[in-house]
Amino acid sequence: MVLSRCPPALGRGCLTTLASLLLLASAATPDVAKMPAAPPACGKPQQLSRIVGGEDSSDAEWPWVVSLQKNGRHHCAGSLLTDRWVVTAAHCFKGSLDKPSQFSVLLGAWQLGNPGLRSQKVGVAGVQPHPAYSWKEGARADIALVRLEHAVQFSERVLPVCLPGPSVRLSPDTNCWIAGWGSIHDGVPLPAPQTLQKLKVPIIDAEVCSRLYWRGAGQRAITEDMLCAGYLEGERDACLGDSGGPLMCQVEGAWLLAGIISWGEGCAERDRPGVYSSLAAHRAWVQRLAQGVQLGGQAPRSRARRAPRRAPRRVPGGAAPR
Numbered sequence: 569m570v571l572s573r574c575p576p577a578l579g580r581g582c583l584t585t586l587a588s589l590l591l592l593a594s595a596a597t598p599d600v601a602k603m604p605a606a607p608p609a610c611g612k613p614q615q616l617s618r619i620v621g622g623e624d625s626s627d628a629e630w631p632w633v634v635s636l637q638k639n640g641r642h643h644c645a646g647s648l649l650t651d652r653w654v655v656t657a658a659h660c661f662k663g664s665l666d667k668p669s670q671f672s673v674l675l676g677a678w679q680l681g682n683p684g685l686r687s688q689k690v691g692v693a694g695v696q697p698h699p700a701y702s703w704k705e706g707a708r709a710d711i712a713l714v715r716l717e718h719a720v721q722f723s724e725r726v727l728p729v730c731l732p733g734p735s736v737r738l739s740p741d742t743n744c745w746i747a748g749w750g751s752i753h754d755g756v757p758l759p760a761p762q763t764l765q766k767l768k769v770p771i772i773d774a775e776v777c778s779r780l781y782w783r784g785a786g787q788r789a790i791t792e793d794m795l796c797a798g799y800l801e802g803e804r805d806a807c808l809g810d811s812g813g814p815l816m817c818q819v820e821g822a823w824l825l826a827g828i829i830s831w832g833e834g835c836a837e838r839d840r841p842g843v844y845s846s847l848a849a850h851r852a853w854v855q856r857l858a859q860g861v862q863l864g865g866q867a868p869r870s871r872a873r874r875a876p877r878r879a880p881r882r883v884p885g886g887a888a889p890r
């Protein structure tokens with residue numbers, strides 16, 4: 569804060585008077601600076617998409633997508649839920665749950681090879697894998713919450729995503745999107761400058777997907793908490809390094825985190841679509857642990873339903889209501 573010098577006309581004691589006035593003012597008014605500011609609305613990028621039909625995303629198009637790094641290298645992706653919590657896949661922590669200090673989260677970076685001065689890197693305070701996760705390939709409840717060491721600064725490039733509210737239904741063929749810095753083919757890493765990739769993926773009917781991945785003898789691979797999305801013909805899919813990243817669907821003008829990139833047989837193979845952990849299935853668990861998560865996809869309640877308007881009372885002989 570800059571304090572200007574006292575004009576000579578105010579004489580000695582002016583500084584002390586000013587100081588007491590400032591003290592008084594701070595005691596009498598609520599300290600706005602100390603009150604937690606409302607977080608920005610979830611699922612609303614401030615940047616309108618500029619690339620149509622391409623694979624590169626545009627800068628700040630998906631401001632909740634983060635890189636979960638292990639020993640300083642990209643390991644998995646994740647999604648920002650609040651200024652303190654990131655959600656990702658539990659399998660990203662296989663064998664290293666007891667070493668959260670190996671991990672960090674890079675936010676606001678569009679190109680990993682070129683993260684920019686406005687990206688933020690934050691340490692991981694702790695990891696909560698879902699208690700039902702069994703650490704086996706393709707297991708259910710592949711979801712983990714990551715508590716950040718300190719709150720991130722929201723900006724145009726760092727914003728939270730919404731969780732699907734209870735009324736959201738994602739019917740088959742709904743067009744959703746995935747984003748990530750994973751391999752561009754099996755065994756081919758994303759080349760420098762590692763621009764965040766995006767892909768449109770339609771939701772696949774659960775029964776159809778269940779049949780595709782049927783293990784035989786009553787062995788269901790696709791559980792109630794999984795979603796399938798992508799293309800039965802192959803060619804387009806998530807791949808190694810995309811795990812933990814978001815499956816996002818736009819509902820009622822906000823982007824919702826419908827799923828977390830979890831598994832699939834290979835990448836982009838015919839009849840082997842990507843499998844995602846469903847956030848609708850795990851919403852209650854996420855909300856219990858991560859305070860302040862925002863829901864989306866609910867139409868704003870109409871005024872009419874909130875407060876039924878009464879018909880204007882007619883006064884006999886009075887002027888007709890306008």
Ligand code: 4AZ
Pocket residue numbers: 805806807808809810811829830831832833834835836841842843
């Ligand atoms: C992986 O290993 C991985 N095709 C992620 C997604 C898919 C397969 C593998 C889906 O991280």
